[in-house]
Amino acid sequence: MASDAITVPVGQTEARPWVDELHQWVTTVDHKRLGILYIVSSLLFLVVGGVEALIIRIQLMHSHNNFVSPEVFNRMFTMHGTTMIFFVAMPVLFGFANYLVPLMIGARDMAFPRLNAFSFWLSLLGGLLLYFSFLGGSGLYGAGNAPDVGWWSYAPLGSRAFSPGHSSDYWTLALLVSGFGSIGTAVNIIATILCLRCPGMKINRMPLLVWMYLVMAGMVLLAITPLSAAQIMLLIDRYLGGHFFDTQAGGSAVLWMHFFWIFGHPEVYVLIIPCFAFMSEIIPVFSRKPIFGYPVMVAATVCIAFVSMSVWAHHMFTIGMNSYANSFFTLTTMAVGVPTGIKIFNWIGTMWGGRIQFKTAMLFSIGFLFQFLIAGLTGIMMAASPFDWQLSLSYFVVAHFHYVIVGGILFALFAAFYYWYPKMTGRMLSERLGQWHFWLFFIGFHLTFDVMHIPGILGMPRRIYTYEPGRGWDTLNFIISIGAFIQALAIIVFVANLIISYFKGAPAGNDPWDAWTLEWSTSSPPPAYNFAMVPTVASRRPLWDLKHPEDPDSRYE
Amino acid sequence: MGCLIIAESAIFTIFVVAYLFYLGKSITGPTPAEVLETPIFYTICLLSSSLTVHLAAKSLERDYRRLFLGLWLLTIVLGGLFLFGTAEEWHRLIYEHGLTVSTNLFGTTYYSLVGLHAFHVTAGLIMLSLVAIFGFAGRMGVSQSGRVAVLSMYWHFVDAVWVVVFTVVYVVGR
Numbered sequence: 001m002a003s004d005a006i007t008v009p010v011g012q013t014e015a016r017p018w019v020d021e022l023h024q025w026v027t028t029v030d031h032k033r034l035g036i037l038y039i040v041s042s043l044l045f046l047v048v049g050g051v052e053a054l055i056i057r058i059q060l061m062h063s064h065n066n067f068v069s070p071e072v073f074n075r076m077f078t079m080h081g082t083t084m085i086f087f088v089a090m091p092v093l094f095g096f097a098n099y100l101v102p103l104m105i106g107a108r109d110m111a112f113p114r115l116n117a118f119s120f121w122l123s124l125l126g127g128l129l130l131y132f133s134f135l136g137g138s139g140l141y142g143a144g145n146a147p148d149v150g151w152w153s154y155a156p157l158g159s160r161a162f163s164p165g166h167s168s169d170y171w172t173l174a175l176l177v178s179g180f181g182s183i184g185t186a187v188n189i190i191a192t193i194l195c196l197r198c199p200g201m202k203i204n205r206m207p208l209l210v211w212m213y214l215v216m217a218g219m220v221l222l223a224i225t226p227l228s229a230a231q232i233m234l235l236i237d238r239y240l241g242g243h244f245f246d247t248q249a250g251g252s253a254v255l256w257m258h259f260f261w262i263f264g265h266p267e268v269y270v271l272i273i274p275c276f277a278f279m280s281e282i283i284p285v286f287s288r289k290p291i292f293g294y295p296v297m298v299a300a301t302v303c304i305a306f307v308s309m310s311v312w313a314h315h316m317f318t319i320g321m322n323s324y325a326n327s328f329f330t331l332t333t334m335a336v337g338v339p340t341g342i343k344i345f346n347w348i349g350t351m352w353g354g355r356i357q358f359k360t361a362m363l364f365s366i367g368f369l370f371q372f373l374i375a376g377l378t379g380i381m382m383a384a385s386p387f388d389w390q391l392s393l394s395y396f397v398v399a400h401f402h403y404v405i406v407g408g409i410l411f412a413l414f415a416a417f418y419y420w421y422p423k424m425t426g427r428m429l430s431e432r433l434g435q436w437h438f439w440l441f442f443i444g445f446h447l448t449f450d451v452m453h454i455p456g457i458l459g460m461p462r463r464i465y466t467y468e469p470g471r472g473w474d475t476l477n478f479i480i481s482i483g484a485f486i487q488a489l490a491i492i493v494f495v496a497n498l499i500i501s502y503f504k505g506a507p508a509g510n511d512p513w514d515a516w517t518l519e520w521s522t523s524s525p526p527p528a529y530n531f532a533m534v535p536t537v538a539s540r541r542p543l544w545d546l547k548h549p550e551d552p553d554s555r556y557e
Numbered sequence: 558m559g560c561l562i563i564a565e566s567a568i569f570t571i572f573v574v575a576y577l578f579y580l581g582k583s584i585t586g587p588t589p590a591e592v593l594e595t596p597i598f599y600t601i602c603l604l605s606s607s608l609t610v611h612l613a614a615k616s617l618e619r620d621y622r623r624l625f626l627g628l629w630l631l632t633i634v635l636g637g638l639f640l641f642g643t644a645e646e647w648h649r650l651i652y653e654h655g656l657t658v659s660t661n662l663f664g665t666t667y668y669s670l671v672g673l674h675a676f677h678v679t680a681g682l683i684m685l686s687l688v689a690i691f692g693f694a695g696r697m698g699v700s701q702s703g704r705v706a707v708l709s710m711y712w713h714f715v716d717a718v719w720v721v722v723f724t725v726v727y728v729v730g731r
Contacts, residue, residue: 187560221564229571236669241659244575244669250582250662259571 029113030528031098034120036424038095041124042088043498047491048131049083052076054488057481063469073465074148079130081151082171085267086178087127089409093274094123094185096416097213099424101189103519103526104207106198106535111191119184126178133170147171150463152260153234155245155253160238169238172231179228186220189213198518200537205557207517207540208291211298212277215305216270222309223266230259254319261312268404269308272372273301275412276343279365282419283347285515286362287354290541290553293346300339300346307336317388326385333383340376344369359513360434364415367442371407375400378453393463396456402449406487414441414494421498422512426524427505433497441490447483451476516541558707562714565677569718572673573725576666580730583661592654595727599642600719603678606635607716610685614709618702626692632712633689636682643675667726674722677715684708 016024025033055076059067068076098116102109110116133146147167149157158168193214197206206214234256236242243249245256284291291297313321313329321329347369356362378400382388391397414437421429455473467473511520521543522531539545539553581588613628647668650656656664688708691697697705 183561183564187564190560217560218563221560222567225564225567226571229568232673233572233575233669236658236665241657242665242669243659243662244579244665250579250584251665252578255575255578259575262571 029109029117031102031110031113031116032424032526032528034116035095035097035099037120038091038098038123041127042092042095043495045083045087045091045127047495049080049088050488050491052080052083054484056080057484059465060467060477061481062478063467063474065466068465070465071148074150074463075146077463078147078150078171082130082147082175083127084405085151085271086175087123087130089271089405090178090182091123091127092413093216093271094119094182096274096278096420097185097189097217100420100519101192101210101213102196103522103530104210104517105193105196105201106518106531106537107192107196108530110188111195112188115184116188119181119188122181122184123178126174126176126181129170129177130174133167136166136170152257152264154260155251155256156247158234158238158256159246169235172234172238176228176231176235179224179231182220182224183228186217186224189217190221193217198535198537204295205537205540208280208294208297209277209517212273212280212301215301216273216277219266219270219273219305219308223263223270226259227263230256230263233259254316257316257319258313261315264315265312266308269304271409272404273304275368275409276301278412278416278419279347279368281517282361282365282415283350285419285513286357286359286365287351288357289350289354290516291346292349292352294540296342297346300342303339304336307332307339311336314383314385314388317385318392330383330385334380337376337380337383344373359418360429360431360438361415361418363435363438364411364418367438368408368411368415371403371411371445375403375408378403391456393461394456395460395462396453398462399449399452399456402452406445407449414438417494417498419513421501422508423519423524423526425502425505426508427501428508428512429501429505430497433493433500437490437493437497440493441487444483444486444488444490447486448480449483451479451483455480511543514547516543518542521546558710562710565714566718569673569721572666572670573721576670576725576730579662579666583663585661587654587656587660587663589663589667589726589730592650592656593727593731594646596642596646599639600723602635602642603639603716603719606632606639607713609635610709610712614702614705617697617705618699620699622692622697625697626689629685629689629692633682633685636678636685636712640675640678640682643671643678670722671726674715674718677718681712681715685712
């Protein structure tokens with residue numbers, strides 16, 4: 001271990017004019033700066049997507065509401081879904097990968113720094129293209145028109161006849177462009193992990209976060225590309241008069257569904273595996289115990305990656321597949337719960353008997369564990385195809401996947417923010433505001449998404465812009481909307497915390513959490529060159545070895 | 558490049574699946590059996606270019622620069638011939654048989670699959686030509702052999718895809 005890397009001071013430079021500073025950020029190829037650019041841009045999109053969610057919730061607050069027109073409502077749920085998945089969740093996770101992976105494996109930068117910058121600007125361009133549709137969706141008519149056919153853009157809704165103008169084209173191009181960005185980053189992550197590990201960092205000594213990002217990047221290669229291919233087909237249909245998804249010429253609408261969900265379901269795991277990665281770093285540190293079952297965790301991750309590639313059609317039970325297909329996809333979907341369950345046991349095993357410190361990051365992690373468990377359980381319920389026939393396309397499904405994405409992914413992301421913010425900025429996030437953030441968000445989340453299961457069971461379909469009074473949905477929807485506003489309040493607290501702590505937070509020092517992985521051995525924020533000397537590691541917890549030379553981990557490996 | 562090839566394979570897989578799925582589902586003609594002719598000569602061109610690019614990369618490793626340049630140019634010529642073959646076939650299909658992307662499902666899937674492959678050949682030819690220009694400028698030495706090896710890997714991939722496309726379109730599809 002390069003212990004003197006800790007004492008190297010950050011090169012303090014004089015304040016530069018802001019144009020200079022901006023120029024440096026725009027032209028940077030530094031993995032840390034790109035990571036922060038990814039994270040900041042996705043936070044901006046998070047706010048935009050959140051506002052869209054609030055518009056949806058205001059409209060559904062009571063029956064026969066006229067807050068927005070049906071057309072605007074359609075645009076809102078389409079844009080909300082597309083934004084949150086492609087321009088919030090993906091970039092923010094890539095941002096953390098960019099920032100953390102080279103630091104954790106003791107590398108100077110990513111394997112292809114310029115490809116890295118290119119990928120970031122591609123995915124940002126994709127997001128801007130999507131939002132430009134508000135202005136340019138109808139060409140020069142002046143009346144803007146965002147995509148309004150749902151984030152799946154099921155055929156034939158995406159075809160020219162049903163989606164005139166350019167709104168769907170902006171959607172297609174945005175996803176195509178950001179998809180290429182994702183592939184570039186995935187290639188980069190894999191090359192970095194395989195080629196740039198520091199001496200002693202054998203593949204079975206890598207931090208679990210690095211392992212899981214390796215698996216995630218591999219999945220991106222296989223999951224995003226079918227979407228890109230399908231988007232190319234859609235473009236051919238729309239512009240060259242092709243018939244891929246044109247049923248009148250013998251084409252198949254179901255094929256689009258298959259192609260979309262071959263992407264769509266692995267995508268869920270592309271998003272959740274990095275969150276598993278955050279949990280596997282954060283829970284051990286705040287439980288003061290090494291991770292329980294490292295090899296099993298890796299095996300379970302790889303297992304999830306494989307199985308999740310063959311579960312996509314459980315999104316399509318209601319289109320009338322034959323019973324063999326239904327049984328196959330029911331079985332695989334249930335099977336994917338097994339490795340996931342193993343992981344949850346391992347995290348609980350890590351906490352078991354540990355000296356748990358209830359910092360904000362740990363609170364969010366514990367929230368993640370329980371909510372992700374419930375999300376998994378409703379998932380198993382709907383994996384049974386007869387059950388799915390009853391509840392598919394109802395608010396039960398909406399509640400289920402928001403439980404995964406908000407209760408699982410977003411909670412894990414918040415934990416990651418509280419854990420790594422000190423490393424990225426050199427300042428601690430305020431614990432007091434953090435507690436407010438956690439409890440407000442926790443209450444708001446459960447108010448919204450626990451209750452949301454019930455109108456689903458009562459038969460409320462998703463994507464309706466209003467409903468008749470007297471069906472027993474009114475009170476429930478009102479409660480759901482109130483929960484949404486509490487969550488929005490919590491997000492405001494969070495953003496305030498990010499901004500206030502950046503200027504006034506307590507200095508973090510190199511290693512505020514007494515953690516064990518390499519990123520905490522360098523200064524906060526790390527210098528451009530990351531490590532003054534290339535670190536050498538001898539175990540899975542290099543900093544433990546450094547702090548406890550009398551009893552190093554390497555003795556037991 | 559290995560990763561990129563995995564990703565590219567997934568894209569091609571989707572197009573191949575679409576082609577196979579829509580085989581014989583066209584409502585109107587022309588059908589593949591009526592209009593397609595097996596492009597044996599051009600296939601041989603493309604496949605043998607895999608050999609020449611491999612030998613070229615090997616000779617660069619041993620610093621036989623003239624041999625490298627010769628084999629490299631041969632690769633470009635063979636790739637160009639293949640592309641010419643595709644263009645000729647498309648010309649025939651469009652002007653003699655009136656088959657375009659919008660004619661029927663066969664047209665849609667055929668032009669997208671073969672076109673996607675031709676696009677990759679074109680991209681490969683551009684990269685090969687860039688290397689050739691550097692070669693004439695005398696910049697290609699042993700130090701570049703790693704990069705050339707990566708490029709030749711891409712070219713092998715394009716060839717391997719053609720084997721699949723050929724099987725699907727000209728053997729199974731008819």
